[in-house]
Amino acid sequence: MQFYLRDGYLYCEQLSVKDILERVSDTPFYLYSAAQLRENFTAYAHALAGMNARVFYALKANSNPTLLVILRELGSGATLVSGNELRMALRAGFAPGNMLFNGNGKRRDELMLAAQHGVLLNVDSEFDLEHIIQVARAVNRPLDVLLRVNPDIRPDVHPYVATGMRNSKFGIRAERLMGFLDRLKPVPLVRLVGLHCHLGSTIKDVRVFRDAAALMGDLFNAGRDRGFDVRYLNLGGGLGIDYERTGVYPTPADLIGAMRGLLPDNATLIVEPGRSIVGSAGVLICRVLGVKTNGDRHFIVTDGSMTELLRPSLYGAYHHVGFIEPIDDEVRTFDIVGPVCESADFLGKARELPTPPEGAGLVVYDAGAYGYAMSSNYNLRTRPAEYLVDGDRLLQIRRAETFDDLTLTPLSL
Numbered sequence: 483m484q485f486y487l488r489d490g491y492l493y494c495e496q497l498s499v500k501d502i503l504e505r506v507s508d509t510p511f512y513l514y515s516a517a518q519l520r521e522n523f524t525a526y527a528h529a530l531a532g533m534n535a536r537v538f539y540a541l542k543a544n545s546n547p548t549l550l551v552i553l554r555e556l557g558s559g560a561t562l563v564s565g566n567e568l569r570m571a572l573r574a575g576f577a578p579g580n581m582l583f584n585g586n587g588k589r590r591d592e593l594m595l596a597a598q599h600g601v602l603l604n605v606d607s608e609f610d611l612e613h614i615i616q617v618a619r620a621v622n623r624p625l626d627v628l629l630r631v632n633p634d635i636r637p638d639v640h641p642y643v644a645t646g647m648r649n650s651k652f653g654i655r656a657e658r659l660m661g662f663l664d665r666l667k668p669v670p671l672v673r674l675v676g677l678h679c680h681l682g683s684t685i686k687d688v689r690v691f692r693d694a695a696a697l698m699g700d701l702f703n704a705g706r707d708r709g710f711d712v713r714y715l716n717l718g719g720g721l722g723i724d725y726e727r728t729g730v731y732p733t734p735a736d737l738i739g740a741m742r743g744l745l746p747d748n749a750t751l752i753v754e755p756g757r758s759i760v761g762s763a764g765v766l767i768c769r770v771l772g773v774k775t776n777g778d779r780h781f782i783v784t785d786g787s788m789t790e791l792l793r794p795s796l797y798g799a800y801h802h803v804g805f806i807e808p809i810d811d812e813v814r815t816f817d818i819v820g821p822v823c824e825s826a827d828f829l830g831k832a833r834e835l836p837t838p839p840e841g842a843g844l845v846v847y848d849a850g851a852y853g854y855a856m857s858s859n860y861n862l863r864t865r866p867a868e869y870l871v872d873g874d875r876l877l878q879i880r881r882a883e884t885f886d887d888l889t890l891t892p893l894s895l
């Protein structure tokens with residue numbers, strides 16, 4: 483673990499976060515550990531060693547360009563869900579051949595961009611396929627596609643992060659797959675090269691990946707039997723992380739182990755993790771504005787909020803919360819809340835914590851995934867800065883927004 487406590491003081495790699503807070507001063511901010519990011523990616527690389535497999539990091543989890551460069555240098559590919567993610571991946575130096583563009587509602591300009599760069603495309607629906615065929619004809623070059631299958635597998639996660647169930651908006655139901663093969667047969671410009679599914683996110687029980695691998699392996703073989711040069715079997719991302727800090731959690735090796743024996747020999751496996759690569763590599767650092775009590779609830783009010791980290795408000799998600807240095811005052815049960823004008827604005831509920839003084843540094847752990855990526859300007863708040871620790875070095879890897887960034891629209895009509 484690259485974020486750790488020593489004598490009650492929080493460290494990131496070789497640096498004390500208290501020292502970082504003194505240098506940076508402006509809170510809240512995100513803080514990442516390069517070593518943790520590398521370790522998390524390397525866990526996948528080791529789990530896949532000796533297999534015909536590729537890791538396509540899902541940019542949606544965190545698309546900070548510096549973190550992307552680190553992952554690209556480690557050999558990662560990129561899974562994208564918007565034209566701008568594609569542009570960001572290009573800027574971070576990913577080769578178009580190592581990118582896959584996903585999505586259930588791709589716009590024509592986004593498809594054109596992907597087609598012009600020769601990025602692999604996921605087909606999500608009948609209309610999506612028709613748009614892809616039109617774009618292939620417009621650019622007059624062959625496009626390689628995967629069909630995204632809706633496997634109807636229940637991953638036992640919050641309904642907002644389950645994506646592969648019967649009534650989900652994503653993918654193509656297996657029984658309709660043959661219709662897509664019929665449609666593709668007479669269209670040589672659109673070449674079917676693989677199949678894809680993604681079950682959801684924050685998955686704790688890797689047995690669902692075994693079910694997915696078995697189903698997708700059968701469909702892969704069916705595609706080949708029908709004469710298609712199907713090569714890629716993309717089983718998505720979705721491995722959860724140990725937000726509760728229990729110390730017991732499935733690893734990438736457990737995930738790959740669950741699927742390994744079920745993959746067809748001639749398949750190249752693609753996995754597209756996001757959270758399990760970047761989640762534990764980042765924390766949110768805030769300052770305490772004050773402490774108050776209403777009714778029978780005690781509140782720690784911080785300068786961090788749902789606009790920096792939406793997950794608790796959006797999914798009731800748990801993030802471990804602590805202080806960056808020892809605090810020796812009465813322990814009470816606190817809700818940790820922000821200044822945003824919403825009762826849903828909280829970072830943690832009912833936590834046993836010592837009563838902090840004003841200005842104390844508070845850390846929200848495991849905030850590297852879907853943290854900054856989901857941040858907003860609600861209440862006209864400015865997005866925070868991002869910093870990276872690499873050994874004993876501290877780098878700013880994104881500046882905080884300023885009021886001027888919020889006034890890009892001309893004020894006069």
Ligand SMILES: Cc1ncc(COP(=O)(O)O)c(C=O)c1O
Pocket residue numbers: 540542543561584645680682683684718719720721754755756757758851
């Ligand atoms: C298609 C697809 N692939 C990969 C991911 C990454 O998932 P996770 O961050 O849970 O690994 C997502 C996120 O939901 C996704 O929708």
